[in-house]
Amino acid sequence: MGQLVPPTVPRISKFDISLAFSKALDMVSPKIVDHQKRVALISAYLAEEVALDGFVLSMRERHDLIIAGLLHDIGAVSVVERLSILQYDTQENDHATNGAKFLRKAKMFTSIAKIVHYHHQSWRDSAGASDGSLSVPFASFIVRLADRIEVLIDKSDLILNQVGAIRSCIQAGAGRHYHPVLVDAFLRLAEREAFWLDIVSPDLDARIKRKMSTRRRVLTVDELLDIAHMFAIVIDLRSEFTATHSFGVAATAGALGRHMGLDETHCRLIEVAGYLHDIGKLIIPQAILEKKGSLEKDEYNKIKTHTYYTFSTLSEIPGMREISEWAAYHHEQINGQGYPFHLPGEMLSTESRILAIADKFVALAEDRPYRKAMPEAEVIFEMRNFANEGQIDKDIAALLIDRFDDIDAARKRAQGKETKIINMLDLKQNKPRKQPEFA
Numbered sequence: 001m002g003q004l005v006p007p008t009v010p011r012i013s014k015f016d017i018s019l020a021f022s023k024a025l026d027m028v029s030p031k032i033v034d035h036q037k038r039v040a041l042i043s044a045y046l047a048e049e050v051a052l053d054g055f056v057l058s059m060r061e062r063h064d065l066i067i068a069g070l071l072h073d074i075g076a077v078s079v080v081e082r083l084s085i086l087q088y089d090t091q092e093n094d095h096a097t098n099g100a101k102f103l104r105k106a107k108m109f110t111s112i113a114k115i116v117h118y119h120h121q122s123w124r125d126s127a128g129a130s131d132g133s134l135s136v137p138f139a140s141f142i143v144r145l146a147d148r149i150e151v152l153i154d155k156s157d158l159i160l161n162q163v164g165a166i167r168s169c170i171q172a173g174a175g176r177h178y179h180p181v182l183v184d185a186f187l188r189l190a191e192r193e194a195f196w197l198d199i200v201s202p203d204l205d206a207r208i209k210r211k212m213s214t215r216r217r218v219l220t221v222d223e224l225l226d227i228a229h230m231f232a233i234v235i236d237l238r239s240e241f242t243a244t245h246s247f248g249v250a251a252t253a254g255a256l257g258r259h260m261g262l263d264e265t266h267c268r269l270i271e272v273a274g275y276l277h278d279i280g281k282l283i284i285p286q287a288i289l290e291k292k293g294s295l296e297k298d299e300y301n302k303i304k305t306h307t308y309y310t311f312s313t314l315s316e317i318p319g320m321r322e323i324s325e326w327a328a329y330h331h332e333q334i335n336g337q338g339y340p341f342h343l344p345g346e347m348l349s350t351e352s353r354i355l356a357i358a359d360k361f362v363a364l365a366e367d368r369p370y371r372k373a374m375p376e377a378e379v380i381f382e383m384r385n386f387a388n389e390g391q392i393d394k395d396i397a398a399l400l401i402d403r404f405d406d407i408d409a410a411r412k413r414a415q416g417k418e419t420k421i422i423n424m425l426d427l428k429q430n431k432p433r434k435q436p437e438f439a
């Protein structure tokens, strides 16, 4: 069995976790790859340029702007929605309202939520500057323009061939769709080949990081938990059948840790892994996640990729290496037969074993597209079988069975809480729905 020493509190920044999440959201289709990152980079360029006209953003505002760019489409749950908002003249802006609702669930993202809320607001000769008594952040107009510049780019053609057409299209919207000062700033940027080559560079991360100051505040454990909690809602909403799964896994894993006597910070970090363990599911088409019948080989293979993408997404976040292993090894098995790494039992830490048990337990105890939730006796029977087959850790499984009522109550409370949060979000239109989808 792995170590039980409390891990050192990881040093993770809001920017780094946002960058990783942005990437995961944009992996859903090749047509969307890096859309939000490019919007973040164009926004940073616009902010720098417009400062020369006296519209100066503070360092904090620039940070928020870049993170808002990275996450501005977080409210579009399905691939269909994501593709529809890539049309230049899309009228769809429910995803902006929904995105702001998600982001407001984490305290650290409150100011970013406001920017995202209005990222489809047109300037309309300054009428767009306010929404009733509320003023629309200038940063929203930056993201608005950056977003439309990005969708005009044909990624299959040389960017410098497209400059004239993109300039004219944006110029035609000055004053009506876009803040005129920002259009002027863009026209100056558009003179420079380096601007265009930068925004289509395959190495966007480095370019975006250069636009951030080096001082990035490290998150406290509570802040990290709060952000993971918010992302879990987005992950779970990809399918109505998993709509509370991540909350259930986080609560079960945390409860197991507490019963094992792990210290509170350690348990909270395990909960972070629980909230994020299925982040790789963001790239699985909704139609497969919700399929009622048995899966075709190709579909099963697609589902199997999710833990790999959980690992690649989380392990890239500086400071997140350990948590990424706890989260991504939840389909590894003690007998070495799990996926995607086929790690032998000795390589699986206690925390990874806890997560694997929590994931299996919650999956059995909740409704799935192909079956109803199992009653307690059946759940216990299945968990015993998994332990006997060497799929999961015997001692931790025995603990779960021994403290079943207590742990199951914690799971139910957490899943009930997520249902309540989702209902209160009152998302517009794009609640998960069954629809043909492609990725």
Ligand SMILES: [Fe+2]
Binding pocket: 035, 039, 072, 073, 085, 147
């Ligand atoms: Fe967008």
Ligand SMILES: [Fe+2]
Binding pocket: 277, 278, 306, 307, 330, 331, 359
């Ligand atoms: Fe999973």
Ligand SMILES: [Fe+2]
Binding pocket: 245, 249, 277, 278, 359
């Ligand atoms: Fe899961």
